[in-house]
Amino acid sequence: MSQVRQGTLKLGAILAGVGTDFSQWRDPELPPNASIDIDWYIHNARLAEDAKFDLVFIVDSPFITPDTAPHFLNRLEPLTLLSALAVSTSRIGLVGTLTTTYWEPYNVARLFGSLDHISKGRAGWNVVTTGLEGASRNYGQDKHLDHALRYQRAKEFVDVVKGLWDSYEDDAFPYDKENDVFLNKAKQHALNHKGKFLSVAGPLALSRSPQGYPVIFQAGDSDAGRQLGAEIADGTFAATEDFDSAREYYADLKARAKALGRDPEAITVLPGIAPIIADTDEEAQRIAVEREGLEDIEKRLVALGRAFNYHDFKQYPLDEAFPDVSGLTLNSYKGHAERILRGVRADNLTLRQAAERYGGWRLNFVGSPETVAREIERWFLGHAADGFNIRVTNPHDFALFRERVIPILQARGLFKTEYEGSTLREHLGLAVPDNRWAVSSQHVDAA
Known part of the structure; x- marks a missing residue:
């Protein structure tokens, strides 16, 4: 292809246990309790890290019915799970989903801030507003917040969480044992936020991590969802059906970010895909048809x-x-x-x-390793994606992607052969955010 892009594509691994489709759990190679088996998650996170994936991603939602897909019926809570992965891996990013509609900013800031410290700067938060109305009854509320209000609350929520992550300037703790100075009190800051939806005093009892604070992801695809992504996100996971719709989403999101004065290249767009790979295109298509027939x-x-x-x-x-x-x-x-x-x-x-x-995943990436690699290249060079979130359930599919597709991408210069940094921000080419209080004091000093 003649098109050229700076940098290389990014890859995430969606660790989905027994699967978000209905038949995947029947795979004879997959433990039937994979979604609650920490050893399964650790094993696959390490495989993804060995293959130089940028991150693993844990999906979540706070409402189920008896007919919900198997993985959602019985799965581990994301932050607890990611904390275990943090001490079982060393380089790969760790991203989890948590709702702004049914949590409080102080709890979220503390949880993700702690994960960021435990992992030495590899945490990411997938911001969602919760799509299922039934969730309200699990949190003592009679009615699900209106869609537009959920997104307004989410914007304020993220702003508050970032403010709490800035509670301490980076040099707030001199740890001076000789002079008995643990904290420079002038560098601790209460937030004292009072807004339309939230009132949070602060400060958070936790310093910033090596990457400043966790990377923010977002997955909404409505107009309000896209606007929120353009406002707050370092990366997005929004689903797309095909190349053309992916290009439309990509261009729209980046244009919205630019209109807000943001650098569009500072948002990494990672659609989710579920590749089916075989020695030949015909064999992969046959497998795809067989699997679709199981649903x-x-x-x-x-x-x-x-x-x-x-x-x-x-x-x-x-x-x-x-x-x-x-x-x-x-x-x-x-x-x-x-x-x-x-x-x-x-x-x-x-x-x-x-x-x-x-009623299932659209399968755009089906074929031989060369065919799948070529399609990934087409989306990347065609500005339909900055990379991809690969669904990990079937062990054989994941092995084929790691062992046969990634080497083709690496040979073409499209994917890295080694990690170039140690934090998730470094993996995604993102700068460490300034602490708002340090920036304020610099402006005062300059004056």
């Missing part, structure tokens, strides 16, 4: 319904027009639901066709 239509209807707050699509005729769900609230996974509705209208899909298209 019966009822399970696909459940997966489709999740985007609409687990709406029961099983009540409608399968081979008639997609039902009119315009009366349903889009107060759940709004961006995903809107994308489904656009696709249904554009192609005049029946319910069965919609379930087959949207």
Whole structure:
């Protein structure tokens, strides 16, 4: 390809245990309790680190039903899990999902700040606002916060968390035993935040880590989600269906960031993919068809319904027009639901066709190692992605990606052969953020 991009693509590994589809847990090579088996996570995180992945990513959501996909039914809490990975690895980034709608900033700042120290600067926080309305009942609330308000709260929430991470200037602790000076009190700062949604005094009882503070990720794809990503994110995980939609998302997000005065290159866009690899394209396609056949239509209807707050699509005729769900609230996974509705209208899909298209992962990366590497290169050079989040469930698929696709990417200069830094910010080419109080004092001194 004649196109040129500076830098190399970034890779994340989504450690999804027994899988976010319904049939993956039946793989004979996969422990049936993988989602709660810390040894499985440690093993795969180390494999990803050996392959020079930039990060591992732990998905999460605070609501389930009996029909939820296996991994979500029985899984470890992300921060506890990542703390175990922090002491079991040394270079790979550690990113976990945590909601701004049902937590408090002080808790989040303390949890991720602690993970950042334990890992010596490798933590990342995937900021979500929680798509499923049923989560409200797990947190003592009768009603899920409105979509627009959730994103307003999230923006304020992240600002507060960053303020708490700045509670101490970097040289606040002289540790001067001879003169009995543990803390320079002038360099400890209370936040004293009072906003529309939150009131937080501070300071946080924790200093900044080697990377300043954890890397911020975000995954929303609605208009409000994209705007929040442009405002706060160092990286995004938003799902895309194909090359064209990925390019549209990429260009839109970067344009929004630029309009806000941010450097668009400081946001790393990592779509999630689930490659299926075999010796030949034909064999990989055959495997893909076989796996799709394992997902019966009822399970696909459940997966489709999740985007609409687990709406029961099983009540409608399968081979008639997609039902009119315009009366349903889009107060759940709004961006995903809107994308489904656009696709249904554009192609005049029946319910069965919609379930087959949207009731599972879209498989854009199926083929021989050369074919998959070439498709990754096309997306990267074509500004559809800065890298990819690779789903890790099937051990054989992950091995083929590490052992046969990555060497092709490395040979083409598209992926690194060694880590060039030790923190997640260094992996992603991000600067250490200034401490707001140190910057303020510098301005006072200059005056």
